[in-house]
Amino acid sequence: MTFDFALAWTSLPALLNGAWMTVLITVSVMAVGAVLGFGMCLVRMSRNRALAAIGAAYVAVFRGAPSIVLLYLVYAGLPQLSIVRDTPLWLLFASPLFCAILGLGLNHSAYVVEILRGGLSAVPAGPVEAALALGLPPRIVFVKVRLPMAVRYGLKAYQNEVLIFLKSTVAVGAVTIADLTGAANEIFAMTYDPFTPLVTAGAMYWLLTNGLRLGFEALDRRLNRHLAATVPDRRPATVRRSRPGLSLFRQPLVRRLPAKPAARETH
Amino acid sequence: MGPALPIPTPTPAPQGAGTRLRTRAAIELRDLRKRYGEQEVLRGVTLTVERGEKIVLCGPSGSGKSTLIRCINGLERHDGGTIAVNGVTLEADGRGVQDVRREVGMVFQHFNLFPHMTVLENCTFAPRQALGLSAAAAAERAMHHLARVRIADQAGKFPAQLSGGQQQRVAIARALCMDPRIMLFDEPTSALDPEMVAEVLQVMEELAAQGMTMLCVTHEMGFARHVADRCVFLDGGEIVEQAGAERFFVAPESDRLKRFLRQMLH
Amino acid sequence: MGLLAYGADGYGDELLDGALVTVQLAVFSYLLAAILGTLMAVLTLKPHGLRWMIGRVYASVATGIPSLLVIFLLYYGGTEIVHALLAPFGVEERPAIPPMAAAVAALTFVYTPYLADLLRSALQNVPKGQLEAAEVLSVPRRQIWLKVLLPQALRIAYPGFVNIWVVLLKDTALVSLAGLTDLIAAAKVASGSTREPFLFYGVVVVFFILFSAATIRLANRQSRRLDRGVRASEA
Ligand SMILES: Nc1ncnc2c1ncn2[C@@H]1O[C@H](COP(=O)(O)OP(=O)(O)OP(=O)(O)O)[C@@H](O)[C@H]1O
Ligand SMILES: [Mg+2]
Numbered sequence: 001m002t003f004d005f006a007l008a009w010t011s012l013p014a015l016l017n018g019a020w021m022t023v024l025i026t027v028s029v030m031a032v033g034a035v036l037g038f039g040m041c042l043v044r045m046s047r048n049r050a051l052a053a054i055g056a057a058y059v060a061v062f063r064g065a066p067s068i069v070l071l072y073l074v075y076a077g078l079p080q081l082s083i084v085r086d087t088p089l090w091l092l093f094a095s096p097l098f099c100a101i102l103g104l105g106l107n108h109s110a111y112v113v114e115i116l117r118g119g120l121s122a123v124p125a126g127p128v129e130a131a132l133a134l135g136l137p138p139r140i141v142f143v144k145v146r147l148p149m150a151v152r153y154g155l156k157a158y159q160n161e162v163l164i165f166l167k168s169t170v171a172v173g174a175v176t177i178a179d180l181t182g183a184a185n186e187i188f189a190m191t192y193d194p195f196t197p198l199v200t201a202g203a204m205y206w207l208l209t210n211g212l213r214l215g216f217e218a219l220d221r222r223l224n225r226h227l228a229a230t231v232p233d234r235r236p237a238t239v240r241r242s243r244p245g246l247s248l249f250r251q252p253l254v255r256r257l258p259a260k261p262a263a264r265e266t267h
Numbered sequence: 268m269g270p271a272l273p274i275p276t277p278t279p280a281p282q283g284a285g286t287r288l289r290t291r292a293a294i295e296l297r298d299l300r301k302r303y304g305e306q307e308v309l310r311g312v313t314l315t316v317e318r319g320e321k322i323v324l325c326g327p328s329g330s331g332k333s334t335l336i337r338c339i340n341g342l343e344r345h346d347g348g349t350i351a352v353n354g355v356t357l358e359a360d361g362r363g364v365q366d367v368r369r370e371v372g373m374v375f376q377h378f379n380l381f382p383h384m385t386v387l388e389n390c391t392f393a394p395r396q397a398l399g400l401s402a403a404a405a406a407e408r409a410m411h412h413l414a415r416v417r418i419a420d421q422a423g424k425f426p427a428q429l430s431g432g433q434q435q436r437v438a439i440a441r442a443l444c445m446d447p448r449i450m451l452f453d454e455p456t457s458a459l460d461p462e463m464v465a466e467v468l469q470v471m472e473e474l475a476a477q478g479m480t481m482l483c484v485t486h487e488m489g490f491a492r493h494v495a496d497r498c499v500f501l502d503g504g505e506i507v508e509q510a511g512a513e514r515f516f517v518a519p520e521s522d523r524l525k526r527f528l529r530q531m532l533h
Numbered sequence: 534m535g536l537l538a539y540g541a542d543g544y545g546d547e548l549l550d551g552a553l554v555t556v557q558l559a560v561f562s563y564l565l566a567a568i569l570g571t572l573m574a575v576l577t578l579k580p581h582g583l584r585w586m587i588g589r590v591y592a593s594v595a596t597g598i599p600s601l602l603v604i605f606l607l608y609y610g611g612t613e614i615v616h617a618l619l620a621p622f623g624v625e626e627r628p629a630i631p632p633m634a635a636a637v638a639a640l641t642f643v644y645t646p647y648l649a650d651l652l653r654s655a656l657q658n659v660p661k662g663q664l665e666a667a668e669v670l671s672v673p674r675r676q677i678w679l680k681v682l683l684p685q686a687l688r689i690a691y692p693g694f695v696n697i698w699v700v701l702l703k704d705t706a707l708v709s710l711a712g713l714t715d716l717i718a719a720a721k722v723a724s725g726s727t728r729e730p731f732l733f734y735g736v737v738v739v740f741f742i743l744f745s746a747a748t749i750r751l752a753n754r755q756s757r758r759l760d761r762g763v764r765a766s767e768a
Contacts (some may be wrong), residue, residue, distance in 0.1 A: 001529070002319065006759070035588045045341075048540075053362035061738060062743060064738065064742035064745065065737070065738040065741055065742070066703040066704075066706030066707075066737075066740055066741060067703075067706075068707060068710075068717060068742070069706060069708070069720075069734050069738055071739050072717075072720075072730065072734055073730060073731070073734045073738075075732040076724060076725075076734075076736060077724075077730035077731050080728070080730065080731070081721060126378075126379035127373070127376065127379050127380070127381050127382065128376055129342055129379065130373075130375060130380070130381070130438075130441075131393070132341075132342065132368070133340050133342060133368060133371075133372075133373040133442075134368070134372075134397065134441070134442070134445055135365060135368035135369045135397050135445060135708060136392075136396055136397050137394055137397070139367070140396050140397075144392070145381055148383055149382070149383060152383065154301035162702070167598070167599040168698075168704075168707075169599075169600075169601070170599045170601040170707060170710070171603065171706075171707060171710070173601075173710055174709075179727070181599065181601060181602055181605070184602070184605075185605065188609060190607075194605070194606060194609035194610035195606070195610055195615075197614075198602060198605055198606045198609070198610070199604060199606070202441075202594075202598040202602050202603075202606075205592070205597060205598040205599060205602065206594065206597040206598055209596075209597045209598075210593075210597060214595070216755065217277075219487065223383070224383075225425075225426075226383050226385075226425035226426070226427055226428075227384055227427060
C-alpha cells in the first residue's frame, strides 16, 4: 500500500485524457440538461392538465431512475426501435458518447425541471405584477423578471445537483467510454497497482468538483450582489453560514430540496 | 345594508364587447363587480374620475380597495360592469389590458421594485422593453424622473440598499418613466416607518400639483385634505359615501363612515 | 411476460436476487453511515480544533470524489489496506475482500460525512435551554445526549436524512461496474441474452421508483409520529 510517484507521473497523460473526457461529458450534459430542463419545466407548469401530467411523468421517470439505467436504455434499447435503426439517427445512437450524454442528460434535466419549478414558484407576486402594471408584455415579464429571479433562487440547488451528477458521470464506463475512472482502471489493469492511479484520479476529481464549486460561488456572488453586505442578508441560513477562510472544505450537503409552492402575497 | 346611498347612480351604459364609451373621463367605472369564489368583493361600484382629478379612496380592511385599484389596470379580471380608461374599454376577458396599462401607472404598498436591477435599471427597463427607447434615451428620462423624486444620486444602488421611503420614491419614478396619464396608488405609505411617510407624501403632493390624475388608496388624512378633490368611502365592496375632503372628514353623513373615522382617530 | 417468470426459463429469480443485493447494499451502507455519521457529528460539534479540521478534510475528500472510485479502491486494494492496518499489531493477514464488503465500506465512507453534517447543524439548532435544563436536573452526560439532544436533532435533520437515503439508493446502481451482481447487473445479463432491453431496464426503473416512493412514504409517516410527540409535549 504505497503511492508510486514515478508511476503517477508517467500515467499523468492518460489520466488527463480521461479527465478531459469527464469534463467534456459534464459540460455537454449541463447544456442538454439546461435546454431539456427548461422546455420540460414549461410543460410541467402548463395550465393544460394533460401536458402537466406528461411533465410530471417525465420528472418521475427520469429523476427516479439511476442514470446508469437510462444510459443502458439509450444505448441498448433505443437502437431496437425502427425509427432509430432504419434512419440516419442510427449514426448518432451508434456513438457511445452521444448515448452517454443523452442518458445522463435526461436524468439531469429532470432535476433541472424541479429546481427551476421551485425557483419560479418562489418568485414573489409583487415584482411580476409591477412589471405587468408597467405595461410590459407577459413574455418579457417572464424572461426578464420572473426567470432571472427564479434562477437566483435555484442556483444553490442547481450547484448541488451539478456536483452530484459530475460524480455520477463515472457511469459512462458502462458504455465503454474511457473517462477519468476508466483511465485509472486501465492503469491498474496494466500495473496491478490500485493505489497510485485511483488516488491520482481521486485527486483530479477533487480538483474538478471544488473548481466547479468555486465557480458557482463566484457566480452566486455576482448574481446576488444586490444582496451585498450593506443590507440584511436574506439568503438561506446554509448559504450565510459559510466561513470564507475555509471554503475549500465546504461541500454540498443536501441535494435538491423538494419544490415547495411558496406562499403568495395576498392583496 | 346601511342607509340609502346619497350618490346618484347613473343609468347603466349599453354593454357589449368592444364598446367604446364616448367619455372624456380619465376613469369610468360602472356597476363594477368582482367575486372570489363565493365572496362578493365588489358589489357594483360606479365611479368617475375626471381628468386631472385627485381622488382619495378609503375604507376598512377587506372592503375591496386594493381589488378595485387592481381591476382598473387588469391585475384582477372583473366579473361584471364596465371599466373604461381614457375612453379605452377594458373587457372582462382581458382585451384592451395592454392599452389601459400604457395609460395608467401604479404604485404598490410594498414597492415591488425589481430586486436584481439597480435603481436606474428599474426605471429604464420598461421604457426600453415596452416603448423601444434606446439605452441613452431611457437613462435620460429615468434620471429626469429620479431627480423629480429627489433620488437621482442613488441611481447606481440596488433596491435592498435603500430605505423604504427611498424605495417607494424610486417606485414612483419608475411608474412616471412610462409617461402615464393616470396614477394609481395602493396604500403607498402604509409599509413605511413613520419618519419616511412625509418624504413620499411630499412627492405625491408635487405630482398632484403638476396636474396628474390620481386615484389613491390611503388613510393619510393630511394628504387627503391638501390634495383630494373628492374622498370616497368604500365599505363591504360598495361606495357608501363620497364628498369633498372637508365635508368628508368634518361632517360625514352615513353611520358607517362616522364609525370608520372614529376608529381611525384612535 | 414469460421472461419475467421465476425459474429456468425466466429471469424473475435472477432479478429478485439482484434486487436483494441492491437493497442489502443500500440498507447496510445507510445504517452504518448513520451510526458513524452520528458519532462524527458529536465529535466535530465545535467548529474549531484538531478534530474538526480532520473531520473537514475527510468530508471534503469523501464528498469530492465519486463513490465508484472508492469502491474500486477498496475492492482492488482492500486486502493491502487491511494488511497495512493490522501489521502494526503483529497480525500478518491478507484477507480477501468480497465485493459486497468493499461496496458497503465504500458507500459508508462516502455518505458518513453527509449525514454527519446534517446532524451537526441540527444539533446546533437544538435550543440551548434543552442542554441547560437537563444539566441543572443533573442528568448524566450520556443520557443528555441519548435522550435529550440526539432525538431532537434527529427530528430536525429528518428530511435531509430521507433525501440522502434516496441519493444513496440510486448511487448503489454503480456497483455493477465493480462486478457485483446487483439488480442492474441482472437486468443487463437478461436484456443481453433476450434482446429485450426495454422490458428488463423498465423493470429496474419501476423498482427504483416504487422502492424509493415506498421508503419515503414510510419515512413521512414516521416523521409525522415524531412531530406529533413534539407538539404534544410543547402544548
Ligand atoms: N386573491 C384573492 N383570493 C381570494 N380572496 C381575496 C383575494 N384577494 C383579496 N381577497 C379578499 O377580498 C376582500 C377584499 O380584499 P382587498 O385586498 O381588496 O381589501 P382592502 O380593502 O385592500 O384591504 P386592506 O386595507 O387590508 O388592504 C378581502 O376579504 C380579501 O380576503
Ligand atoms: Mg389593500
